[in-house]
Amino acid sequence: MAMVSRTRNMLEGLMREGSFKWLIKGRSSFEEEVEEIGRSPSAGRNWIPELSPVANIVVRRCSKILGISTCELREKFDAEASDSLKHPSSFARNFLEYCCFRALDLSTQVKGYLDDKKFRRLTFDMMLAWEFPAAASQPFVNMDEDVSVGVEAFSRIAPAVPIIANVIISDNLFEVLAASTGGRLQFSIYEKYLSGLERAIRKLQTQSESSLLSALRSERGEKVLEVDGTVTTQPVLQHVGISTWPGRLILTDHALYFEALRVVSYDTAKRYDLSDDLKQVIKPELTGPWGTRLFDKAVFYKSISLSEPVVMEFPELKGHTRRDYWLAIIREILYVHRFIHKFQISGVEQDEVLLKAILGILRVQSLKEISSTIPLCCEVLLMFNLCNQLPGGDLILETLANMSTSRDQTNNSSAGNGMYSISALAMASNFGFVFGTTSNVPNEASLVVGEITVGGMTPLERAVKESRSNYKKVVLAQETVDGVKVEGIDTNLAVMKELLSPASEIGKWLLSLAYWEDPLKSLAFCLVFTYIICRGWLSYAFALMLIFMAVFMVLTRCFCQGRPVDGLKVIAPPPMNTMEQLLAVQNVISQAEEVIQDGNIVLLKLRALLISIFPQASEKSAVALLVMALVLAFVPIKYTVLLAFLEAFTRYSPPRRASTERWTRRLREWWFSIPAAPVVLERANEDRKKK
Known part of the structure; x- marks a missing residue:
């Protein structure tokens, strides 16, 4: 009895002090409910002290829809819910969701429920109560503006009525509805949306x-x-x-x-x-x-x-x-x-x-x-x-x-x-x-x-x-991609050249070793890699390179974390006018066409070798392929790799330079002597072209 008396006195005090003004301004149904709860002799049983005022009112509406008292609703929740759902830190919101789900299940069994203004108001007030479920929560509502709800409340309550939303698209739907109201959904827009659903x-x-x-x-x-x-x-x-x-x-x-x-x-x-x-x-x-x-x-x-x-x-x-x-x-x-x-x-x-x-x-x-x-x-x-x-x-x-x-x-x-x-x-x-x-x-x-x-x-x-x-x-990554895109063929080529500069430097270093520009370094390189290949450590060498790259990335992350990332500095080429850009595009297209032509010639010559258009060249090619097949079949792979490495990195050494140049010239002359296989171009049918 003391509990009932204290609850009733609290409600009367809230009404006298105007604590419900934010809730009842322009909302006669709320005002009537508050007054009804305050006058009711069973106010203590219908008011749950753990819930906020708006949550209590929503729960009371749910109890009316279900035809049972608020006290009975709580007893059912206590009997059916697990201990984790009844924990004091989350009881208010969990109990509110329980009441909302049960009430919505029954409300949506009425034909034409979307056209019912009370149903629309109820679902919106459920979202509002979800944001402020506990008695200690203080709603941040401006008395001069319509109350509004956020995306979390909408995404939790709206999918409970499948016609209104579902879990997968609820966030995107909310963004569209709240686009004109600063990211908060107002009831006027929400009501228009439900009216549109009813018409649809x-x-x-x-x-x-x-x-x-x-x-x-x-x-x-x-x-x-x-x-x-x-x-x-x-x-x-x-x-x-x-x-x-x-x-x-x-x-x-x-x-x-x-x-x-x-x-x-x-x-x-x-x-x-x-x-x-x-x-x-x-x-x-x-x-x-x-x-x-x-x-x-x-x-x-x-x-x-x-x-x-x-x-x-x-x-x-x-x-x-x-x-x-x-x-x-x-x-x-x-x-x-x-x-x-x-x-x-x-x-x-x-x-x-x-x-x-x-x-x-x-x-x-x-x-x-x-x-x-x-x-x-x-x-x-x-x-x-x-x-x-x-x-x-x-x-x-x-x-x-x-x-x-x-x-x-x-x-x-x-x-x-x-x-x-x-x-x-x-x-x-x-x-x-x-x-x-x-x-x-x-x-x-x-x-x-x-x-x-x-x-x-x-x-x-x-x-x-x-x-x-x-x-x-993905969106953040795409923003960085869009931010580094530059216009102009010359500018993009300059950026690519700068990005590939480390690989280009490594390539130049390997070429200098292969051409024996510094005989001591080339000799040391050949001896080291020959030893690695003979010992069968080639896979370990590549693994060590990958480990080195991974360690470098980890160290960079540890020592550079929080520091601003240095942008890639590229020397921009001089600006070109429209005519110069068109000429540059034409030049690139011409170069690409030449590369494609050279590729086609190589393929046609290989075709000529396969079908023996030039019998002498085909015989030599067949002998060479046979020798390579025998080597791969009977020579251990370790020695095959060793022979290939020594052939590639010693051909321009002082003892072999003259013979390499001579054999290279003979190979080039032999390749130029091979005719290309013929090509016949056929035009598409006119009917097919029209279609």
């Missing part, structure tokens, strides 16, 4: 229930995700070879359809399957009049089922955002089916995975409405696109597959203990239509778990966290 779901229902492609997609129960080209001012152009047709493009959860436009109707749809393993290639493409490649506004599609590739063009006045959006959503459907084939996912798990991809596309459609002036990077908002880009994305998909097929966690989920968030498939029926072929079985749907667990990290969260950490390193 209704659009999906309307399109899927319409007569679009009804005959073609009825067998698989395909859902129509997006349609474009219905407006005559913004058609979709299909290019096949030299032919072009305007028409309507339709994307479902299994395929891509194109209907060519007739005078008053559409032609029979052409189906491009995305669900079967047809070695599809989907990439951005350039198009233009008369076969020119000018406009980056098209999608290239190729598969083994097509005789020639297809190009879908999305004309627009500026930019290529329309094409980028379609490229991303087409790839998302393709990638999710590749994921299904790779891990052999079937049944209810397949429906769950496919629904995750569909929900991602719905989120992008919602974001397009609220951020029409800001170009979206759709790839980072679609989970399978993102996993294709992230370092370690394959590990994320592997973890997702293991979670989808594992029955260990599903047993926990089906018990209804509220420790896991709900799954996407468990709430699919509340969209107003049945998804897949197995989602209408309640027992099956309950076997799939959500992506978040109370007070801990699921394997999927750990994989995503590690991948994002690696991605940050």
